[in-house]
Amino acid sequence: MQAKITVTETWLRKHRHLYDGATRHPFIRSIRDGNIDISAFKTWLGQDYIFVRAFVPFVASVLTKAYKGSDDGNGDVEVILGGVAALHDEISWFKKEAFKWGVQLSSIVPQKANQEYCRFLESLISPEVEYTVAAVAFWAIETIYQESFAHCLEDDSKTPPELKETCQRWGNESFGEYCNSLRNIVDRQLEKASDDVITKAEATLLRVLEHEVDFWNMSHRRT
Numbered sequence: 001m002q003a004k005i006t007v008t009e010t011w012l013r014k015h016r017h018l019y020d021g022a023t024r025h026p027f028i029r030s031i032r033d034g035n036i037d038i039s040a041f042k043t044w045l046g047q048d049y050i051f052v053r054a055f056v057p058f059v060a061s062v063l064t065k066a067y068k069g070s071d072d073g074n075g076d077v078e079v080i081l082g083g084v085a086a087l088h089d090e091i092s093w094f095k096k097e098a099f100k101w102g103v104q105l106s107s108i109v110p111q112k113a114n115q116e117y118c119r120f121l122e123s124l125i126s127p128e129v130e131y132t133v134a135a136v137a138f139w140a141i142e143t144i145y146q147e148s149f150a151h152c153l154e155d156d157s158k159t160p161p162e163l164k165e166t167c168q169r170w171g172n173e174s175f176g177e178y179c180n181s182l183r184n185i186v187d188r189q190l191e192k193a194s195d196d197v198i199t200k201a202e203a204t205l206l207r208v209l210e211h212e213v214d215f216w217n218m219s220h221r222r223t
């Protein structure tokens with residue numbers, strides 16, 4: 001018997017071009033090819049620190065929605081709680097890495113693409129946004145980083161040794177397993193969602209992909 005195609009699989013096939021645009025962006029390719037401009041990397045580092053700080057309340061809101069909105073026989077809350085804990089480490093890592101690269105985090109001003117992405121996250125915190133819709137955004141945001149940085153760790157990559165640790169942070173296998181758990185949560189929710197929620201969730205996925213591309217552009221072009 002053939003395995004059933006999940007909703008996320010259908011979406012990833014349908015939006016492959018946009019998805020590849022987010023996970024194979026020139027910024028990521030430049031890390032992978034070893035010709036990254038280090039000032040672009042530093043821009044990304046400072047801006048992403050600001051993003052991650054805004055990401056925390058969003059993930060906390062997904063956790064609340066999971067607690068209230070899912071039957072949770074499947075352990076959604078625990079998976080998402082693991083994500084919150086990982087973000088605690090991520091923030092410490094950004095501080096350590098910024099020190100290493102001489103990036104002054106206290107003086108970073110969020111650029112337009114970052115502000116808009118953070119505003120989008122804030123809009124998803126609203127209790128009116130369904131758990132399923134918020135969970136789709138969460139899964140996509142984490143997975144884009146996982147796939148992007150894992151690409152920089154493939155055997156034939158020429159990633160500079162000093163950037164390997166950064167790539168490992170999101171490109172490692174256990175982060176990949178965590179992203180798979182998020183995908184399973186999302187597919188389980190979508191399975192029982194109304195057409196209206198499925199439509200909203202797909203539109204949210206597309207917004208995430210666009211914001212991620214804009215975010216890479218911001219770092220890559222140093223505008």
Ligand SMILES: Cc1ncc(CN)c(N)n1
Nearest residue numbers: 048051052141142145215
């Ligand atoms: C822009 C962005 N997207 C995703 C992630 C992964 N948490 C991140 N740190 N920054």
